[in-house]
Amino acid sequence: MSQLPLELPQRPALGRGDFLVTSSNEAAVAWIDRWPDWPSVALALVGPAGSGKSHLAEVWHDLSGARPVTVADLSRQPADRLLDRSAALLLEDAEAALGPEDEEALLHLYNLLAERGGHLLLTARQAPKRWNLRLPDLASRLATATVAELGPPDDALLQAVLVKLFADRQLQVGAELVEFLQRRIPRSFAAAQTVVAAIDRRALAERRRITIAVARAALAEAAGALDALET
Template identity: 50%
Template sequence: MAKQIAFTFDPRPALGGDDFLVAPSNAAAVQWVDRWPDWPGPVVVIVAPMGAGKTHLAHVFQAQTGAHMVGVDDLVQHRADGVLKNATALILENAEAFLAQGLDEELLHLYNLAKEDGVKILMTAERPPARWGTALKDLSSRLKTAPVAEIEAPDDALLTALIVKQFADRQLSVEQDVLTYMLARMDRSFAAVRTLIQAIDERALAQKRAITIPLVRQVFEAE
């Protein structure tokens, strides 16, 4: 790793050996995770576009709290009472999917029971609750009172830190000129970083070459 590349991001351990890097774009969401269980209500909603890191942060929350991941099938099969059993906290990813499956009533029941039991629910979504479109007024009014923390698109500094870290995880080094070249051409999301680093690593390994601008250019041209 080039010695002149230095960052001050706070790494947060998550599942799979990855680190979640705290930056201005995600600091508000991280603060709500850290405040658990001192939330004003039973639900906090993290809103971010696909690939911006909301799933990663949900895993950080799970690691810190022991929260149960609840999917649509879980709520259908076990209902609100079942998923709350022995739970300290819950995570509902892609919360709009529960409404798309007609689980409005069960979601309201889950909200009410969680409030009674003191269980907190972290929800993630691509849009804020006010835009989820449930026809159930009681559920809509409750969700609209939930704190919403938005994760913004990562800036250059955060993307660079992610790139450097993921190369380092693969025991690879990268120079500043390569980073600058990548940043000017890549999609600006966490998911894009993972995909790009994997493709570069595979090509460098196949060609037995160092990671240089010409090699990275080949990866972009192959997309």
Template identity: 50%
Template sequence: MALPPRQLALSLDHAERLTREDFLPGASNEAALAMIERWPEWPSPALAIAGPEGSGKSHLAAIWADRAGARIVSAEMMHTDTLPEALATGALVVEHCAAGGFDERALFHLLNLVREQSAALLITARGVPSSWAVTLPDLASRLRALPTVSMAAPDDALLRAVTVKLFADRQLAVDEALVSYLLTRVGRSFAAIRTAVQTLDREALQRKRPVNRALAAELFRNFQP
């Protein structure tokens, strides 16, 4: 029996909108959002936001970067000799920080430089910086003193809203049946929902099918979160 034809899926970018208007507030992120909106009245020149993958840290970082005129760099690309250039605008975002995933001397130098220049720094990470296992005692001391706001697991209302938004970012309108199915089947995290939306969009294009609960059931029936 011949298989149905599959359309070649083009590798198109479906960038999520990362403006303040597109950020969906909820109990899990309200403290972090409040701190971003409080800038420049922060308790310290530097602030860290910690939370699980896909919880909205990068969205908040983008909102703050737009407000503060900050550049954005990945932690693994941070080096001591490039710090003055990275901090040239007076504000910097360092994304995806994790113990062992950055140059300790560079981060220590950056924290000092931010204070010396009255600049501003936002760090995003999955884990709280004070818990990182670092080898430089002076850096460990700085990290313990670094103000940190944590993002909690999202509640049901926020998960549903984010699911609808992720589909809308791809110009896809979905019904409640599909949203409810995904939340019970693929896992209750932003990262899991994002992956499911990407998969549904790709498979719908290849199979020339609508994005609905029937297609989701075929794709995720045996899925174990």
């Protein structure tokens, strides 16, 4: 008899030692490790959803003591107040819903960071030059940002990510199952997250250990969601 799986939140490990480094992200990792010796005020971590931007940003946050801010914070709080405890700021999903007031506030914040020798780490899906900014002065400032791209995972990284995602859920799987999945899912972190969650739900619902048969059934069940990730 099937058990109804509960949608409990999963807390991934986000330490520096948990970040998996391969050729697809080693350049971005090098820029994080190079801080505070950056050539410009801002560094933009750019990559698709689930590519590890937030994980790497968390590593930098721990390293630098940066203050995390949101797009909403930009226009709600004066730049001086945002910088009253740190000369380093972290702004995730930076290209999302930047309105005119947000752009003005971000420009002021950038200028103040430049005056104080501070730094700004941005995460986004696209480089700042593709953000369709309305404010020319902000566009010119962000055009000087160093862009560090996190690319699609290679085979080794995708397998390592699958192992880590299962481990984050306190699940142990064998190499054969990991290789089976790596050959059958789209080459993206989002796909890995989707399929691991689907396998976990199915194994829990059926009260079975995770096998290739369970994984095959979960893949079929998640086919629509995986196809949507590729569009």
